[in-house]
Amino acid sequence: MISYLLNKIFYAILTLFGVVTVIFFLFNVLPGDPAQMMLGQNEDSAQLAMVKQKYGFDKPISTQYFYYLNDLSPLSFHSKNSEDYTYLRKGKYTATKLFSIGNTTTVLKLPYLRESFTKQGKKVSQVIGETLPNTFVLAVSAICIAILIGICLGIVSALFKDRWLDKAIQIFSTLGMSVPSFFSAILFAWFFGFVLHKYTHLEMTGSLYELDNFGEAMHIQWKNL
Template sequence: MFLYLVRKLFYTFLVIFGVASLVFILFNLIPGDPARMVLGQRTDSLSVKAARTDLGLDLPVWKQYLKYLNDISPLSVHNPSNGKSSIYLDTLIYGKPLVLGKMASNRVLVAKQPYLRRSYQSRQPVSTVVMSTLPNTFYLALVAILFATIVGIAMGITAAIYKDSVWDRLLLVNSALGMALPSFFAAILIGWLFAIVLGKYTGLNLTGNLWEVDDLGEGIHLKWQNIILPALTLGLRPLGIITQLMRSSLLETLSQDYIRTAKAKGLPYRKVIFKHALRNSLNPVVTSISGWFASMMAGVVFVEYIFSWKGLGYVMVNALNSYDVPLVIGCVLTVAVIFSIVNLLVDILYGILDPRVRIG
């Protein structure tokens, strides 16, 4: 089990390292000057040159890459005598790093929190911006996956019980339609229908957040209705997947010998379904739920932007529009870490439950 865990941790590290390197390379290939975006298009060349020096953009690309990896790594090499080094910036933002040992040329090896640098536009630490918006994305993904799980399992059980009936075919068509609709199109369609056309009946808003300040600025109020439309949009695709997985898994379980024995003993059909068959049919559904929750945390960009939900995806789109490179990289790395951690936990759970996974 230990070797299995070490191997999965190594693969997780490779994924995060690959994502970090790929994002850095892509932003160096995209045409544009972040320094000019920060100062404005009408600024003079001397100011642009000074800004490029301040942002470290005057260095060769390979030096920028090494410095970038040094900043985002929890183990870094720094020169304490350099007041402009990222260890100095780390001290201001996170507290004093832990010095692990001395190296040549007055450099030290330190353990610290990853330094994601500062936003070009707001000049705030990227970690502060990310942590302030990440809870909104988490709440949205949680509500969406709960909706998809509860409704999807119920629809899958209904479709399996009434196999080949009108209800079965209708539920399968609905699940296939939910999987086929792109998230951005579903968001526009659902927002237009329930917030604009039927808005006076539903009372739902096209835009808004979970917590909002009232018009007089006197307090923050919970606006739970604002999460309904984005959560409904985000949950459509996993709803379709869970419905079909639940149906096929339950039908397969109902064909097993022990289910036939339970029926032959005269047990009520409802008891056979919910006490014996359902529990053994949930394994593929649970696997799908864990994967989809990680995907939701990583793929809510369009949904958040259309509904103006101030989450990680909304911030990422605005950062792309303003060419705020540190903020975009920070958001992408955060998403990659969340996705990798969830997948790692699922892999570890597989290894605990099924020894054949560790052997393989």
């Protein structure tokens, strides 16, 4: 049992490492400069160099990869040199120092997801934390609706076994499982938010909470689920 659990943990870590590696290198081969994205159109060469140094974008790809893994790892190594990217700055890492060897400090910390490129000065973990509650409500609602529809369609399919209605439900179920969720979401948004807008009063995009007509208070919008 223990060996089975250790096996599963090992493969989970290996899979996570593979995903992290693919995301890192995919991000680095795509066109565009993240430093320019952060500064926008008003950047100059001095600002650009400062941002690149701050986030380690001026380093070789192999060094950036090490920095990335070091930020994500709960056990990480940090330089005592304040000019180094891995310097243990206050407010950047939530860490507990374990021991120091020479110029390097080993710490135990929460994974650092870095800062948002579009919301300067804001940590990615903060951005995720702000959107996570609504995402959770949306996910649970979607699961409940899917279970309800699935049970109803299953009963109808059993009652009309091998008839045209059963075949239609099977085709609908196969399409539902085969079509990527992001594509089906666009189709649903277009159909209910644009084609049937007159009847549903829904928009193509929306939020679980919306401002009232006076812009003073936020109200929950169950119809947007």
